[in-house]
Amino acid sequence: MDKIKINVSMAVIRRLPKYYRYLDELVEKGITRISSKEFGKILGFTASQIRQDLNCFGGFGQQGYGYNVRELRDEIANILGLHKPNNAIIVGAGNLGQAIANYSGFRGSGFVLKAMFDINPRLVGISIGDIKIMDIDDMGEFIENTDINVGIICTPKEGAQSVAKRLTGEGIKAIWNFAPTDLEVPENVIVENVQLSESLMVLAYLMNERDRMENAQ
């Protein structure tokens, strides 16, 4: 895996999936090679930035030629760890939890959903696709018996912290959090937040700002 800079900044890391997505599209289109200049034009980035980003992980290009599209895509998949299997459970089987359970994006990023949990007895027992919703009190045993390493929190804000505590107590080391709150977890636990409300407020701000600009003119 070549070099791998010790501390790659989050700015770089958050661009990697975008690189991956566009490279995958290029592969599908049958394009076999691309220069940082062309790739930058597609992405709206500078060629410099792309070369700098990629060189955090290794020299994947060739002078005078550019990058082999398929090769680079596979390298990035490898850097992202997309081929490493990760078993996940969803906690909170309401609308959002069910939507995530049906989320097709799991395929292709190595995550496999193994079960869902909820406290609502009306939900416990039913299935979403081929995933059963279980009682949250059976969660500890399930995690012990299955090799689960990711918890996906889709509960309301109120229950999220206590769910996080239970998950980390059972040894879960990574959480994908959809609850609108910042979780407190032990140091070595990774939390990736999806803050829908923050995203919506940013949209509100930008709309509001545009109105202000228009009124000012």
Next chain:
Amino acid sequence: MDKIKINVSMAVIRRLPKYYRYLDELVEKGITRISSKEFGKILGFTASQIRQDLNCFGGFGQQGYGYNVRELRDEIANILGLHKPNNAIIVGAGNLGQAIANYSGFRGSGFVLKAMFDINPRLVGISIGDIKIMDIDDMGEFIENTDINVGIICTPKEGAQSVAKRLTGEGIKAIWNFAPTDLEVPENVIVENVQLSESLMVLAYLMNERDRMENAQ
């Protein structure tokens, strides 16, 4: 609305919802005043950053005292435009669309869902809560007759660009996009993306990176 710096950076804008959320919690807890230092401790930011951020929009504090929690929260709500009503429609009434339709976060950010649209005849006609799913061919007329200014795209990747084109063609000026693709829209149209797959890949990367670190030791 005091000053408002002309070009507030996205870095600042994306922190505003977090300020708002924590201030709202402080109000609920009955805390009436807070210094940038204390607030920074809660948020994990420096006091300096908080003061700099807020001063993009005005001087909301008082020397020797700090900030009035309720007042500051309301100022930020105002900056974000959370009290301005925005009517929205969802396009794509599958699992994700339905989850978003039930999303409680609309309350409190000024957005009101007015309808959902889909091409699937099995979905057209049914209701999610009190929101009807309509045929996408009736969308143009609905937008004309109702004052819609936000389109929420919850379709698969393939349909997203054509939906965006239809929406902007009908005069929609803001899109909340959940499809895993970058939309091309006219210049003055705002697009806020929620890229679940990118978030999941970042989680994969961070897990993978931790494994590398542990193996290196």
Next chain:
DNA sequence: TAGATTGTTAATCGATTAACAATC
């Protein structure tokens, strides 16, 4: 008044962009 804390300017840090020798 004395202490606290702001708003704001200056200093630092980090990320992006430009430049270019190396080389395919």
Next chain:
DNA sequence: TAGATTGTTAATCGATTAACAATC
């Protein structure tokens, strides 16, 4: 070989942090 394009170093730009006079 000549042209193209990389990997990498240096320059620039922007964002964060520190410092401090102003003032409640």
